[in-house]
Amino acid sequence: MFAGWDTYYQMTGEAAATLTGLLFIVATLSAGRPTSGLSQGMRLFTTPTVFHLVSVMVVSALAIAPRAAGAAPCAIMAIWTGGSLIYVALTAVGLARVKNPTHWSDVWCYGAAPLVIYLALAVASAAAWDGMRYAADLLALGLLSLLALTIRNAWDLVTWLAPRRDGGQPEG
Secondary structure, three states: OOOOOHHHHHHHHHHHHHHHHHHHHHHHHOOOOOOOOOHHHHHHHHHHHHHHHHHHHHHHHHHOOOHHHOOHHHHHHHHHHHHHHHHHHHHHHHHHOOOOOOOOHHHHHHHHHHHHHHHHHHHHHHHHHHOOOOHHHHHHHHHHHHHHHHHHHHHHHHHHHOOOOOOOOOOO
16 A cells, blocks of 8 residues: 555654654753743643654554554554544644634644644545555645644744743744
8 A cells, every 4th residue: 555655654754753853852952941931832832743743753654564564554543643633633622722822823833734634644544444545645645744734833833942042032
């Protein structure tokens, strides 16, 4: 099913793993800042961003798992993306309940867009488990979309969390 896609899934998985490590470095560097204005952002934005990167890595790894394992990698992929869809829906609801979002795009880029992408990934994973021919294409598109969105969100998060020399809070 995923024959010929090995390099693609390896590339997306490696990119996600690298970005996950970079986010941990940023989180470590921002640890000394006052947490009054950061705690809500850390909770609502950092964990889902890392989760999305880990999802890209896990699904990519399952896509290039040896086929000798049978349908198990596809089944695990379907379970992972289905559970992720629930997690992302709960995150989107949490973001929608924020009274004063930091920016108008937060609900859309951290909540709604990942929800749509995970829905596509869940459909692609179920299709892969069922042996449908279009599954590899849909999964590749979903992973690329999630990776691109997460890079955007990570950049937004990093610029918000980055320590300031003057000690001031970031704007917007």
